[in-house]
Amino acid sequence: MIYKQYQAGFYGLSTAGNVVLFLVVTAVMIPISMFINKRSVES
Secondary structure, three states: OHHHHHHHHHHHHHHHHHHHHHHHHHHHHHHHHHHHHHHHOOO
């Protein structure tokens, strides 16, 4: 979807979509990373 908006010339909208996607991925990865690190320290 973001790529199609970029192709159509909606650069601002596609950039905003990329930022939102980055934030979602970061919000998911931080707890997973903390869980994995905590588990590896205990072992």
